Amino acid sequence: MSQSLYSLAFGVGTQNRQGNWLEVFYAQPLLAPSAELVAAVAPVVGYSGGNQAIAFTTTQAAELAEAIKGIDATQAKLLTRLAESQKPLVACLLAEDAALTSTPEAYLKLHLLSHRLVKPHQQNLTGIFPLLPNVAWTSQGAVDLAELAERQLEARLKGELLEVFSVDKFPKMTDYVVPAGVRIADSARVRLGAYVGEGTTVMHEGFINFNAGTEGPGMIEGRVSAGVFVGKGSDLGGGCSTMGTLSGGGNIVISVGEGCLIGANAGIGIPLGDRNTVESGLYVTAGTKVALLDDKNQLVKVVKARELAGQPDLLFRRNSQTGAVECKTHKSAIELNEALHAHN
Structure with a gap:
């Protein structure tokens, strides 16, 4: 053949x-x-x-x-x-x-x-x-859940402890492969099937699901869910810090450009262009109504967030008085991210 x-x-x-x-x-x-x-x-x-x-x-x-x-x-x-x-x-x-x-x-x-x-x-x-069967991931490897109780008893009778680390369909990636040039603070938070690009740091609260990841270099301090790829679209650039949630699903890929900052407890449901900032606590979905502001903070028009997908140098924030989601060009995001990456 x-x-x-x-x-x-x-x-x-x-x-x-x-x-x-x-x-x-x-x-x-x-x-x-x-x-x-x-x-x-x-x-x-x-x-x-x-x-x-x-x-x-x-x-x-x-x-x-x-x-x-x-x-x-x-x-x-x-x-x-x-x-x-x-x-x-x-x-x-x-x-x-x-x-x-x-x-x-x-x-x-x-x-x-x-x-x-x-x-x-x-x-x-x-x-x-x-x-993918749901199995017990233990100190003795994968164990069928129907066989777990007997295996635990067998271990005890030998004076041993069968430790169960998790019960899940997916094992942690580092039990199968550790890609070159990465830092992962808590290996249990990166599933097999994650793509972790060279130069990526996953901090203790960071999480990368299967069929998701980052091109690198970058820092992950929040959740990168299935369908999300942190990069620069087709160029797949690096240098992105994420502290919030990046959510994808179905056949949607949420890409994140270079030099982005997604604040703590924030999240996105649209692709981001280069040097975007999403304010802490703000979740921007495709249907979120966003007030576009000019350089004098005057309202230009209201659009749905999907219309801003992939655009560079944007700051997404919530108005503390009205609660409206606002967006404006934010060149200072570049300086902010340079400072963050230099610190880390």
């Missing part, structure tokens, strides 16, 4: 007692692997085309390592290590970027994001939630 694939990865994971996958760790996922590599892998694992997650043995791992050592030395070295595994192995081969059909596929696409091989909303994640 000689064909190109969307993605290919060899993983080691955890299954419950019924043989259902709970999670998969892909140390070196590939985007657009070579046709030569696919041709060497396919006959060993029995790949016949399409999107498949195929369990394979340690013996097959050794065979794969031998088959591809002249094609991809890095993957061959990984497979040599996988041949020593005492945990179940899986090869995930995705012919196309289609809706998900298995847990190993879901984990592969989350890995592609956190390995910075794709950016948020650049791949199809349809069907991901039903395919």
Whole structure:
């Protein structure tokens, strides 16, 4: 078989007692692997085309390592290590970027994001939630919730403690990959599937969901929810400080330009251009009515916030007397952000 694939990865994971996958760790996922590599892998694992997650043995791992050592030395070295595994192995081969059909596929696409091989909303994640089992993330790894009580008892009888860190569909990213050039104060607040660009600092109260993130450099002190990408649109610039909430959803991507400041307890539902400031406590949604002010603070007109999406050098604030949301050009935002970044 000689064909190109969307993605290919060899993983080691955890299954419950019924043989259902709970999670998969892909140390070196590939985007657009070579046709030569696919041709060497396919006959060993029995790949016949399409999107498949195929369990394979340690013996097959050794065979794969031998088959591809002249094609991809890095993957061959990984497979040599996988041949020593005492945990179940899986090869995930995705012919196309289609809706998900298995847990190993879901984990592969989350890995592609956190390995910075794709950016948020650049791949199809349809069907991901039903395919991610809700599991206990413990000091002994992923545990099926139906098996947790027995595992806790077993640990106690051995004089051990099975610590449960969380019960969730998503694990923390740093248990699977730590991207180069980042600072993460509390690793539990960054989910697998987050895209954390080089130069990004995530402070203790910062949070980055899956299929969201920042191009970097930047500082995250608030919530970056699914569908949000902190950058400069297609240029994906950096230098943004966020202390509020950035909310996206569906197929909407909320981008944030260079040098922006989103104040504490503030949030946005529109893309921001470069050097925008959103006042602390202010939430700006697409339908928010905004009073445009001139340089003398005189009303020009009232528009919906979506009409200001992507515009540079804007200050969004709330009038303390009337409660109206106002917007004006705010060149001092540049100086403010320079001071903030110099301090941090």
